[in-house]
Amino acid sequence: MKKLMISGWLALFALPAFAQQNFTTPEKAATALADAVSTQNDTALNDLLGENWRQYLPQQEADPEAVARFLRDWKVGHKIIEQGDTAHLNVGREEWQLPIPMLKTAEGWHFDMAQAEDEIQTREIGRNELSAIQAMHAYVDAQNDYHQRFQVYAQKLLSTEGEKDGLYWPTQPGDDPSPLGPAYSPVEPDAGYHGYRFRIIPDTDKQGFALIAWPVTYGETGIMSFMIDENDKVWQMDGGPLSAQKAKAIKAFAPEKPWQEIEQ
Missing domain, CATH: 3.10.450 (Nuclear Transport Factor 2; Chain: A,)
Structure with missing residues (x-):
């Protein structure tokens, strides 16, 4: 997947017609x-x-x-x-x-601001997809860290209040940081992270772990859905408008077609 520069340029709304200055070149x-x-x-x-x-x-x-x-x-x-x-x-x-x-x-x-709207949204989607993949690699690192501390893999992203049963928990000054940082704990519940939502795929034998990610709003915040396993391999799939339902229906890690492994 081609890397896109994080630009800071934003586009949110359709534009009405207006007169603009023209130039000879x-x-x-x-x-x-x-x-x-x-x-x-x-x-x-x-x-x-x-x-x-x-x-x-x-x-x-x-x-x-x-x-x-x-x-x-x-x-x-x-x-x-x-x-x-x-x-x-x-x-x-x-x-x-x-x-x-x-x-x-x-x-x-x-x-041409009309074309700009489509281009900026396309870049925003690309940026969100790259951020989702990077977040999934961070998840693998966090699971390995958690396993070293507790000899098991975490079954939750966010810990129960007062517990350390997930990959993130709040810390006080001087405490060791949790395996995942506070960016994975959105201020608004279910707000997503860089346009994506994440869910740990249950592992019945506790010998591995996997994570799935899908766009908050298909076609606006992202296109592809992603999965990653304990070997840090990423698969992707275009789940279409039903991406959220398809992601939530997955009960076990089994990246069969139409999932495709990403070359990294």
Whole structure:
């Protein structure tokens, strides 16, 4: 699975029609955007992207690091990739691609926010899927840690209050940390972690362990469902809109078709 850079760019809502500034070349459009972001010129950003750009780009006061990262990469290097009537801006040594394409019309080049919404959501899904896989590898490490301490594998992610019967429990200053960190204990119950929910698959003989993960909202927070075993091998499957029901119905670890092992 291709690694996607965590960008901080967000998209949450559909956009109404609006008039945007046009340029004779995509290079001029990209430079105007960099200048507007650098000076935090809201009027210029409105002209370039439309009045709803705040739903798409991090603002200085909300995410200063994301803004600084874009400007830093711009100074390192930037180039335009044209494909017919569409162009993309790549910045930095890694040539990270801005998820807002530029579109050529009879009036000139302008930033295409309609396509940006789909692209940003696609990247968000990819980021969530990578985070889910990383969380599952952390789960394997946590189970091995737990086994070293208690000579059994944990059957729960979160411990019962006052107990250590799961992989995470609250600690006090000076205490040894629990095998899993507090990120696995959501503030809101059943809120998920990076767009995914997780469940330990029961192991009847207690000789191994497995975990399954599925998207909180299929098609929005993730596409693939994942399973991992004690050997740190990951399988994936596209469970479709019924991903949650299919995941909850699994009673034992048996990665048969349509599950496929991920090359790592």
